Amino acid sequence: MELKFLVVDDSVTMRRIVNNSLKTLGYTNVVEASDGKDALSKLAADSSINFVITDWNMPVMSGLELSQAIRGDAKLGNMPILMVTTRGVKEDIVQALQAKVNNYVVKPFTPQVLKEKLDQVLANIS
Amino acid sequence: MSIQTENMKEIFGKIDDLKAVFKVGERILPILTSLIDFMGEIIPLLENINTSISDSTNQMPKVSNQINNVTSATELATTEILDLVDEISNELNDIEQAITKILELNQTRDDKFNEIIKHVEGNDKVIELLNEYKTISTYDDTFNIVREVLAKISNDAFKITMSLQVQDITSQQLSAVNHLIESVNTRLTGLVKEIDSSDLKKEFGSMKWEDSESTHFDGNASYIDREHKQQEVDQIISDQKQVASQEEIDKLFS
Numbered sequence: 005m006e007l008k009f010l011v012v013d014d015s016v017t018m019r020r021i022v023n024n025s026l027k028t029l030g031y032t033n034v035v036e037a038s039d040g041k042d043a044l045s046k047l048a049a050d051s052s053i054n055f056v057i058t059d060w061n062m063p064v065m066s067g068l069e070l071s072q073a074i075r076g077d078a079k080l081g082n083m084p085i086l087m088v089t090t091r092g093v094k095e096d097i098v099q100a101l102q103a104k105v106n107n108y109v110v111k112p113f114t115p116q117v118l119k120e121k122l123d124q125v126l127a128n129i130s
Numbered sequence: 131m132s133i134q135t136e137n138m139k140e141i142f143g144k145i146d147d148l149k150a151v152f153k154v155g156e157r158i159l160p161i162l163t164s165l166i167d168f169m170g171e172i173i174p175l176l177e178n179i180n181t182s183i184s185d186s187t188n189q190m191p192k193v194s195n196q197i198n199n200v201t202s203a204t205e206l207a208t209t210e211i212l213d214l215v216d217e218i219s220n221e222l223n224d225i226e227q228a229i230t231k232i233l234e235l236n237q238t239r240d241d242k243f244n245e246i247i248k249h250v251e252g253n254d255k256v257i258e259l260l261n262e263y264k265t266i267s268t269y270d271d272t273f274n275i276v277r278e279v280l281a282k283i284s285n286d287a288f289k290i291t292m293s294l295q296v297q298d299i300t301s302q303q304l305s306a307v308n309h310l311i312e313s314v315n316t317r318l319t320g321l322v323k324e325i326d327s328s329d330l331k332k333e334f335g336s337m338k339w340e341d342s343e344s345t346h347f348d349g350n351a352s353y354i355d356r357e358h359k360q361q362e363v364d365q366i367i368s369d370q371k372q373v374a375s376q377e378e379i380d381k382l383f384s
Contacts, residue, residue, distance in 0.1 A: 015298040017208045024216075024291050061302065090302055112295035115288070 005054070007126075008033040012043040012058040012070065013088075018111075022057055022088065025115045029122070040065025044073060047080055055125075060089035060100070071103040084125045088113065180325045183318055190315040197308045201301045208297040215287050222284045229273050229280075236270060 011022045011034055019036045026034055035053060037043035039062040047053055056074065058067040065073075067087055074080045085105045089096075092110040100108055106125040109117055243264055250256045 013298075015205070015301065017205060017212065017294055018298045020209075020212050021291055021295055021298075024212075024288070028288060090299055111299060112292070114292065 006033060007031055007055050008035065008050075008053050009055045009057055010035050010037060010043060010046055010053045012037045012040065012056065012062070012067065014038050014059065014062040018059065018088075022118075025113075025118050028115055029119050039063055040067060040070030040073065043070050047074070047083075053083075055084050055086070057086045057088055058105075060087060060091050060096070068100065068103050071100070071105050075104045082129075084129050086121055086125055088118075176325070180322060183325075184322050187315055187318045187322060190311055190318075194308050194311050194315070197304050197311075201304050204297050204301065208294050211294060212291060215291050219284055219287050222280050222287070226277065226280050226284075229277055233270060233273055236268070239267075240264075 009026055009031060011019050011026075013019045013022065013036075019038075023034050023036065026032075035046055035050060037046045040058070041064045043056065043058065044065075047056075056070075058070055060067040067089065071085050071087070074083050074085060086107050086109060087100050087105045088109045088111060089100075090111045097108055106128065107121045109121050243260065247257060247260060250260070
């Protein structure tokens, strides 16, 4: 299965960094969105997207709300979601788990950590 | 007689009570005077504070805007750095591909060389010269060193990319500061409005002791020289009895 990623972050810088990191890991099929609402539009328009990497703090719709929306959607419900965020306190992580994200990466991250978490998510869903 | 004595006692008792009230009033009055004077003095200070808060409040949107500008500028600069890093990475990749192609061509050259050797078997001098030529024209080791250097540069360039996450983190911190400034601004604006609407200057700035009939206290009341004061009262009463009805006199005590 070829992976097509949706990278959701309001920061242009972070989108590029995540995108570049994915390229170094061999993943070149990447779509970007600037917030949760934009992400939902992209997901609705492109059914080939099969992995979401999202920031938490974003305008319009947060990553947490996006995760809840995806999990509440009949078609997208099983979409793997990796949260990449600066929020690193226990309460936040618990909240993200309650929103059923598959894994959690704290910024600033290294490509190794990103790879490790991607591999874990992919191993769990396969 | 006994009834009159009782009445007199009662009157004296009330007079004592009145004396006590006067004593208390006399003690409190200087304090009240000082308090009013203090309020009069503090008003300009409050006005200054109010002005300072107003000035600070007016500056806050500008500060907030400057922070937003800093965020935009750093994001733009970061994008430019990322563009350059991407460009460097692409060029490194091009060089890497070129070297790979050269090494592939070297392999072809070696194959051709081996074919030539087969055709000149027995001619030792030619074989010797060809082997020398092959040794001189082989750069594989050098190219491998260059490849290693290129890989290191590429890796360092990627590390620069990853380090630029700091821009996102600092922009979030600046957003938090901005939010805090906006919260303080909102509260200070509310405070300034409240101070303005309370019209402190009007209420207290012009405050002074008034001898007006509208006030229900006597600003000049004093327990000092009370005997002389009483005499003045008695004289007024005496004069009033001559010209005024009892009802008017009673009003004087009411």
